[in-house]
Amino acid sequence: MEREAEIEQKFEIDPGFTPSLATVGTWGEPRSFTLTATYLDTPEHALAAAGWSLRRREGGSDEGWHLKRPRGSEPGRLELRLPLADELPAALRAEASPIIGAAPLVPLATVRTERTETPLVVDGVPRALVALDRVTARAGARTETWRELEVELVTGADPALLSEVTAAMLAEGARPAAHASKASRILATRPTPTEGSAAAALLDYAGRQVGMLQAMDAGVRVDAPDAVHKARVATRRLRSLLTTFAPFWDAERTEPPREELRWLAALLGEPRDAEVLAEEFGDLFAELGPGTVADGVRSAVLGHLADRHRWGHAALVAAWDTRRARALRAALALLLAEPPLDARAAGPASDLLAGLEAAEARTERLAQKARRRPGELERWHRVRKAAKAVRYCTEALAEVLGSDGSARAARWEAVTEAFGTLQDAVVAAELIEELADATDATEDWAVLADIQTDRRTAALAEGRAALDAALTPTR
Template identity: 45%
Template structure:
């Protein structure tokens, strides 16, 4: 990552206006012309721009690439970091530099600026490049809004701040004064930043705020997931599930069929995340179950569990990291950023959230009710209860999204559905644990170890399964009755 210190000033120009001759400051060099296109990135509430942090990916000109601008020590100074233009996604090093401002928020494309630039060097003794002057014709696109303006930049190269002062004096004499904003993106986002501070009761605002929070988790935890840091995989998996659930439950606010492919890709990534997370959960669960064994058996069986599941976890985590290096994963992350930045919406998205969203949530609850009746008709079929659990998770996350919209009523519903999913989740963990214990038992007996301790562990998981299923059915009755 390249790190530079730049010092520049910006000036407002009228349409078609050029800079006066700066021969009193230095000798003008040849003029170069460029066409630049820069995509700017920020959180949905523009917190980076408000904090004078600028991230862009620019194509064209002499410095193509990713640029991150941070405040310098002096008013005219900015620290600028560069990464190669070939990267399609925001460089992780950039996110790390502004994480204190982001605080977990996602970074998404917020504006595109197209600039026609006339650039000229200002030369001093011995052809030293004192500064570079630019006259820019700018067209900014923010959502469906466009605006254009002219401006000038004067950036130091080998000169000192006195050069900027002398240039400013010449410009002032010609009636050219400092721009009202210190960056192009601040000017482009001026109206959008005002709108972002206004309350928005629409379904669009409620759903996108929830989706943005989950995309922020995936971006924020990405490096930690690759490193297998504590809780990183778990939090990312939950965020992926929340995204899928919200897109399914509230699909009506999006254009027909626009989220189906994205939900499919999120399912793929959730499964990739699920494998190492399941190995973590099983390892912890089975180690805790060792308490039912005699001390001598506990040591032998515990060693078997630790060796087998630690190896399994390492293997599936490597597979996860390999998947995160693929074009498929990169495209998923780009599509998620685009979902937050510029979703394709149905007209009902602009209606009040309190009116539009509850019926969609009710439909998710009705789906749980149908699956619950199906499971109750054959209560010993644990596959059916697993399907109930998955549908209940969708209802849980659907209620969670509604909490900022409906308040305490939605929070109570979320808590009821959480009780269902936690209990039925323990049931499913017990099912998987019994299968894993059976596999461990088979290999242990083949190696000459006794089967009885493993049978004791399976009996314990069976007891926990029956208890958790009973709790889940009780919680389900409460949730469906509430």
């Protein structure tokens, strides 16, 4: 990664303005080119507020990814550069993490600059570059065009030169620019959702999930602890948000990413499910103690799950950088940059409570069907998935629900955790049955199967009790 101090000054200029700077130096040979840059920030403009900027720029001699940040007490800013790539390099996101944390970085502005750049020669040596720019910037539906002038010192030039150039520019009629960057100018008037609106609540929750997916990107690739799990949960939460609150979204724009989120969740699920089962069987074997189960049985189970995890993660990584996955990540960023919201999202966030009530009612209907045939565990699995939607709803509407929000979310978390244990026991039993022919230790396999049967019974009872407790306030 290249790191270079950038010492520059921007000026606002009137039409036809051409600097002479005769008191400072002479001009070198000009050159003209076009720059196209996409600026990224959090939806709340956290980078801009801290005096940072992040862009992907094409054209010019230094095209690539650029992150600029203040240099503390030193003049100018520090510019970090990486080569041009389709997606934001993880290293630059890591550099920005002190400012953004786990917030999403999304493309908020596109800036096209037609630039004429001329060296300013002092004592026979180019000491600065003076750029006369015609700028066309777009942020959402807004487009603005203006002219500005930028002076940047060449590496090694005396910082005092910038003060001298600035004084000459002001004397000739230029004015110090009101904004630190081209993007900050167009973003200054970018509309944001009204506080307390449905739009604000939806975008806040969506932003947290997109941010988590971005933050886990590097960890997913190397299978860092909990990275795949967190990415999977964020994917599920996003899909649930688009589904449960569908009336508040523009379905034409949200349906494609919603379906692609299903695909991504399945990819993340393969290594994660194997990881969970391996942990559970590892704990079980440790609890049973040495000699209780034959070594061949332990090896068959843990070896199978290790292979399954390895294959699942390899398939995930292979898919992670495909055009399909990149398109999904871009669509999720656009979900925040140019929100596909229906007009009703402009109403109060309390309007979203209807979606929560509908999700609870659906869970109740599925629970009634499951109670009629409690032995059909697939019915309880459907209840679990519906309960997850309710749980995610309560998370998204925490501010609307007020003091009851945390307790309500905890009740639904208890439901999903208990039925999650039930589903894990079902899958574990299926694995035991599948692997039982791998060794001759018939009795050992039977012991493991009996344990999963007992586990299913206990988890089902716990899940039903938790479900009754969660539904009672809504009945």
